Amino acid sequence: xxxxxxxxxxxxxxxxxxxxxxxxxxxxxxxxxxxxxxxxxxxxxxxxxxxxxxxxxxxxxxxxxxxxxxxxxxxxxxxxxxxxxxxxxxxxxxxxxxxxxxxxxxxxxxxxxxxxxxxxxxxxxxxxxxxxxxxxxxxxxxxxxxxxxxxxxxxxxxxxxxxxxxxxxxxxxxxxxxxxxxxxxxxxxxxxxxxxxxxxxxxxxxxxxxxxxxxxxxxxxxxxx
Amino acid sequence: xxxxxxxxxxxxxxxxxxxxxxxxxxxxxxxxxxxxxxxxxxxxxxxxxxxxxxxxxxxxxxxxxxxxxxxxxxxxxxxxxxxxxxxxxxxxxxxxxxxxxxxxxxxxxxxxxxxxxxxxxxxxxxxxxxxxxxxxxxxxxxxxxxxxxxxxxxxxxxxxxxxxxxxxxxxxxxxxxxxxxxxxxxxxxxxxxxxxxxxxxxxxxxxxxxxxxxxxxxxxxxxxxxxxxxxxxxxxxxxxxxxxxxxxxxxxxxxxxxxxxxxxxxxxxxxxxxxxxxxxxxxxxxxxxxxxxx
Ligand SMILES: Nc1ncnc2c1ncn2[C@@H]1O[C@H](COP(=O)(O)OP(=O)(O)OP(=O)(O)O)[C@@H](O)[C@H]1O
Ligand SMILES: [Mg+2]
Numbered sequence: 001x002x003x004x005x006x007x008x009x010x011x012x013x014x015x016x017x018x019x020x021x022x023x024x025x026x027x028x029x030x031x032x033x034x035x036x037x038x039x040x041x042x043x044x045x046x047x048x049x050x051x052x053x054x055x056x057x058x059x060x061x062x063x064x065x066x067x068x069x070x071x072x073x074x075x076x077x078x079x080x081x082x083x084x085x086x087x088x089x090x091x092x093x094x095x096x097x098x099x100x101x102x103x104x105x106x107x108x109x110x111x112x113x114x115x116x117x118x119x120x121x122x123x124x125x126x127x128x129x130x131x132x133x134x135x136x137x138x139x140x141x142x143x144x145x146x147x148x149x150x151x152x153x154x155x156x157x158x159x160x161x162x163x164x165x166x167x168x169x170x171x172x173x174x175x176x177x178x179x180x181x182x183x184x185x186x187x188x189x190x191x192x193x194x195x196x197x198x199x200x201x202x203x204x205x206x207x208x209x210x211x212x213x214x215x216x217x218x219x220x221x222x223x224x225x
Numbered sequence: 226x227x228x229x230x231x232x233x234x235x236x237x238x239x240x241x242x243x244x245x246x247x248x249x250x251x252x253x254x255x256x257x258x259x260x261x262x263x264x265x266x267x268x269x270x271x272x273x274x275x276x277x278x279x280x281x282x283x284x285x286x287x288x289x290x291x292x293x294x295x296x297x298x299x300x301x302x303x304x305x306x307x308x309x310x311x312x313x314x315x316x317x318x319x320x321x322x323x324x325x326x327x328x329x330x331x332x333x334x335x336x337x338x339x340x341x342x343x344x345x346x347x348x349x350x351x352x353x354x355x356x357x358x359x360x361x362x363x364x365x366x367x368x369x370x371x372x373x374x375x376x377x378x379x380x381x382x383x384x385x386x387x388x389x390x391x392x393x394x395x396x397x398x399x400x401x402x403x404x405x406x407x408x409x410x411x412x413x414x415x416x417x418x419x420x421x422x423x424x425x426x427x428x429x430x431x432x433x434x435x436x437x438x439x440x441x442x443x444x445x446x447x448x449x450x451x452x453x454x455x456x457x458x459x460x461x462x463x464x465x466x467x468x469x470x471x472x473x474x475x476x477x478x479x480x481x482x483x484x485x486x487x488x489x490x491x492x493x494x495x496x497x498x499x500x501x502x503x504x505x506x507x508x509x510x511x512x513x514x515x516x517x518x519x
Contacts, residue, residue, distance in 0.1 A: 003517045077474055077502045077514040079248065146249050213249045215504030 001083060001144070012070050013080070016063065016087050020094070021138055023059040027094050028134045030056065030101035031198065035127040037108045038120060038191065049105035056098030063091035082215060086208040090141070093201040093208070097134075100194040100201075107187040107194075119169045119188045126162045126195035129155065133202045137209065144213040146222065153206040153219055159199035166192035251508040257488075259291070260506045261496035265483075268293035269436055269466040270317060270354075275331035277312050277321065282328060286312045288490040289331075294436065299458060299467045301477035301498065304487035305513060310470040313487070314438050317468065318354035319347050335435065352379050355429035359441040361421030363413030363428075368405050371413040371424055372396060375432040391431055399427035400457050419450025426457065430465075437461065439469040443476065455480050474514050478502045486510045 001017070004010045030049055037046040067088045070076070076084055104127075133152045140148035170185045210219045247253040252260050264271075270293065277287035286309045294300055294317075302310045312321070319340060321327045333340050340350055352375065363371050372392045373382070382388045392409070396402040401423040405416070413424050422442055429437055439458075443451040458467055458480050471477050477484055477498065484501040486494045486509070494501065494510045505511045512518070 003512075005516050005518060009516070075475055077478075078505050078511045080515045081503060144249070215250070 001079070009070075009074055009080075012066075012074075013083065016066055016070070016084070017142070019059065019063050019066065020087060020090055020141065023056065023063065023091060023094050024134055024138050024141075026056055026059065027097045027101065028131050030098055031104075031127050031130055031134075034101045034104040034108070035124045037105055039124055041108070041111070041113045041115065043109050043113075046105040046108040050102050050109070053098055053102040056095055060091045060095040064088050067091075079212065079215075082212045086212045090205050090208050093205045096201045097130075097198050100198045103194045104191045107191050111184050111187050115184050117170070117173055117184070117188060119166045119173070119192070122162055122166045122169065123188065123191050123195060126159055126166075126192060127198075129158055129162075130195060130198045130202060133199070137202060137205050140206070140209050144209065146210050146213045149206040149209040149213075150219060150223055153203050153210075154223075156199045156203045159196055163192050163196040247508050248511065251511060252506055254508045254512075256507075257491045257493065259492045260494050263292045263492075263495055265293045265295040265298075267296065269296045269336065270294040271332075271334050271337075272317075273332045275313070275316060275329065275333060277309070277316055278328045278330075279312075279324070279326060281326040286490055287316070290487075290490075290492040291331075292485055292492060292495055294466050294468055295483070296466055297462050297464070298483060299462050299469060299481040301481035301484045302468060302470045302487060303472070303474065303477050303484060303513070304493075306472075307489075308487040309490045310487055311440050314356075314440055314468060314470055317436070317438055318351050318356060319345075320351070320356065322347060349379065352432035353434055354436040354438060355432065355434040357422070357425050357429055357437065357439040357442050359444050361418060361425050361445070363416070363421050363424050365412065365414060367410045368396075368413050368416070368424060369409040372427050372431050375428060379432050381432060395427040395431040396424075398430055398460070399423045400453060400460075401427055417450070419446045419453060422446060422450070422454060423457065426454075426461075430461070434465060436466045436468065439467065441470055441472060444472065451476070474502065486513065488513070 001013050002010050030052060033045055033049045036042065037049060067084045071084050074080070133155050136148055136152050139145065140152060167189055170188050174181045174185045207217070207219045210222065211217050214222065216222060272293070273291050275287055275290045276285060278285050290313060302314065304310055315321045316329050316333060321329055329341065335350075335353060338345070340354075364374060366374065369392055372395050373388050376382050376388065376391050382391055393402060393406075396405065401420060404420060413421065416424060426437075443454050446454065455476065458469070461467060469477075469481065481498045483495065484498045485492055486501065486505075486507070488509050494505060494507045496506070501510065502514060505514065
């Protein structure tokens with residue numbers, strides 16, 4: 001993305017890139033904290049995650065403002081145009097990742113502290129996969145590496161499979177425990193759903209990176225060929 | 226509790242210029258064969274394997290270029306200074322004939338007729354394939370005569386009322402009529418730059434061309450005058466084929482349907498304008514339109 005004759009444009013792109021990476025790390029940390037809160041039933045930590053979502057939203061606004069400013073100022077073409085447009089989209093997807101972390105944390109706050117469920121481990125697992133995907137996406141984005149973004153895209157199926165697993169686990173446990181488990185069981189499925197959505201947003205980011213690098217909006221075609 | 230992967234710093238790829246690197250999916254810089262669709266169905270002009278030499282063959286300015294110019298299309302020709310855009314444009318109406326030591330090889334046809342055939346008269350050819358230059362160059366004559374002159378020479382008008390009509394019609398089409406209708410007898414050189422450029426366009430239109438060649442027609446104009454010319458080009462493509470050389474990527478993307486990218490005499494890439502500017506196929510095209518070191 002470098003080597004512009006106008007060096008200040010390189011700096012602007014570099015700035016945008018580092019903002020996106022910082023935001024991605026912040027989202028990763030929010031997601032991590034939300035499931036730690038779940039695992040430990042730590043309601044204070046859950047409250048902090050809910051509160052910190054504001055920061056993620058601020059990141060997004062900042063990135064969008066900058067991208068719009070650079071678009072207007074540089075009137076970029078080709079890969080630069082794709083980069084700035086996709087930066088806006090990626091920041092939107094990351095913001096949604098943050099929202100889902102917040103939703104998980106909010107659910108933790110409403111649950112009984114005495115809960116014990118095997119589904120919790122699976123949800124922590126799902127979030128762990130999301131974190132790895134996000135980490136790999138940061139690499140893929142830094143290097144505009146299409147192979148890496150395709151690999152991330154494919155991992156989303158792991159998450160979907162685990163979501164179904166959580167659902168059936170919770171149904172089993174609900175049947176065993178009767179009415180008192182209903183609220184918490186619902187919350188667990190809701191959390192797994194949130195992780196599943198995070199996976200979808202990460203998949204979208206993988207597509208955005210692929211689009212920047214190749215101009216091809218359809219990552220599936222690239223995988224088939 | 227499951228283990229999380231530790232936070233590792235993503236590698237920062239910045240700060241290492243890879244000037245010779247080819248980006249994903251792009252044709253590398255050293256491959257100089259044209260990429261993209263050179264031909265169109267039922268073209269107005271067809272260029273096949275065109276070479277242009279200067280200085281009696283010492284310098285080759287255009288190297289094996291083939292491309293079509295469609296009917297009712299605007300085709301933009303872009304590329305770095307000295308890449309041969311003007312040379313190629315001039316080959317399209319044999320303006321290079323007037324340059325001592327310049328030679329054109331290959332075949333360039335207008336409606337299937339080779340314009341370099343021995344029996345082609347260049348005077349009517351240059352009416353059929355008109356040219357508008359970077360610097361507006363009205364004759365030192367009245368506005369009226371600027372437009373009427375060519376038509377009279379080419380015998381397109383029989384009498385003064387026909388001439389009046391043609392002058393009015395051409396000035397209207399060039400979007401200049403309202404501004405000059407009360408001072409047709411005043412010198413064309415007294416108009417503003419943008420008006421002079423439209424006068425030159427009116428003069429070109431007056432001789433019923435099929436193709437209009439424009440070599441950086443807006444480079445001396447302000448944004449308003451440029452917008453007026455661009456709007457005019459949009460109108461004109463209903464009736465003519467237009468080939469325009471421009472250094473403004475934005476202008477090329479605004480007004481053309483196809484774009485050709487030239488580099489050191491080679492036609493590197495040609496294709497739909499949207500594609501060239503959003504998703505070019507060749508590394509050289511991308512480097513040029515994004516303003517990167519070549
Ligand atoms: N009359 C001439 N005699 C000799 N060489 C010439 C002549 N005209 C152009 N050239 C050379 O041919 C090459 C192409 O020139 P041309 O004017 O076609 O470039 P261009 O793409 O129109 O550049 P610009 O964007 O600066 O107008 C250049 O190397 C130029 O020096
Ligand atoms: Mg030129």
